[in-house]
Amino acid sequence: MRNIRLNTPVELPKSNFGVSYHNRLLSLGSCFSSNIAEYLKLLRFHIVYNPFGPLYNPISIARCLDRLQSGQPFGAQELFYFGGLYHSELHHGSFSKTTIEETINVINTSLEEARNMYEQCDRLIVTFGTSRVYRQISTGIVVGNCHKQPQSLFSQEDLPLDDMCSEWGNLLTKIMEDKPHLxxxxxxxxxxxxGDGLVANARSKSKLLLLCDYLAGLCPSRIEYFPSFEIMMDELRDYRYYAQDMKHPSDLAIEIICQRFLNQYINEETFLIFREVEAYNKLKSHRIMHEGSEEAQKHLSEIEARAHCLKKKYPFLCL
Structure with a gap:
């Protein structure tokens, strides 16, 4: 009898260094980096992610890391006014506010929180989204976010692979010298x-895959590649795993990829703690119909007792 398989699983070698609850994690990049980070945060790992909002191209992500290294606060001169709001071209629209003071405050508060985690972090997760960029014609700067300004203000281009390898090779070398445990x-x-078209998207992703391969080769004991792209494209090769826009992975696909991430990066000890955290989360998510009832009070007491037990047993958890 044939062994019929309905997919082609991506083989995942065990990590050289892994991820545990003792680690401090910083996740940067596209909105998929937020998906991974939110999953890890729910499982009570210590993680800060996308302090500038989602960034998709390698140049803007590199600038984000540079800013975290220096810790230099943002100033009013780095904002521009458009559509009734003050924006930063390196930040997501959720940071845009109606006054300069409010915008700077929310940007620098996020920067300070991420800077504190950067100082502590020993695991950095970077997710590249596209090698296609928008360059501001007046300044020549590659922007992280156009904020729906007229397209005539920007030129669109594909980043050369050599430029990305040089930028990121130098950046990671410097960071790892400064942070020997990272x-x-x-x-x-x-x-x-x-929006770029399927052919352009494929070329863009191909260059990013080559970039990751080059960077992982610089220091294999400290830099690794996790194949989220390959898991989606090959192992989950079915439109049932996409959201309605046919661009984003569905919630199920995200959960599968995140589980594969854990399979590659956590050891047996961490896995056992993870199971206890899952049980706690399940208890906490249980819906109570009548909040003031005796059953509700009993449930809240049980949650509190379980949290106290976890904190005592595993004081390093982010509860």
Whole structure:
């Protein structure tokens, strides 16, 4: 009898360094980096992610890391006014506010929190989204976010692979010299940039895969590649695993990829703690119909007792 398989599983070698609850994690990059980080945060890992909002191209992500290294606060001169709001071209629209003071405050508060984690972090997760960029014509700067300004203000281009390798090779070399305990996990977002067209999207992702391969080769004991893109494209090769926009992975696909991430990066000890955290989360998510009832009070007491037990047993958990 034939052994019939309905997919082609991606083989995942066990990590050289792994991820545990003792680690401090920083995740940067596309919105898929937020997906991974939110999953890890729910499982009570110590993680800060996307302090500038999602960034998709390697140049803007590199600038984000540079800013975290220096810790230099943002100033009013780095903002511009458009559509009734003050924006930063390196930040997501959620940071844009109606006054300069409010915008600077929310940007620098996020920067300070991420800077504190950067100082502590020993695991850095970077997710590249696209090698296609928008360059501001007046300044020549590659922007992280256009904020729906007229397209005539920007030129669109594909970043050369050599430029990306040089920029990131120098950056990671410097960071790892400054932080000798840091380990880096690179991945390419499986989210398809259909606005660029399928051919351009494929070329863009190909260059990002080559970039990750080059960087992982610089220091294999400290830099690794996690194949989220390959898991989506090959192992989950079915439109049932996409959201309705046919670009983003569905919630199920994200959960599968995140589980594969844990399979590659956590050891048996961490896995056992993870199971206890899962049980706690399940208890906490249980819905109570009548909040003031005796059953509700009993449930809240049980949650509190379980949290106290976990804190005592595993004081390093982010509860």
């Amino acid at each position: 380990k880096v996990i690179l991945t390419v977002s499986p989210i398809r940039h259909l």
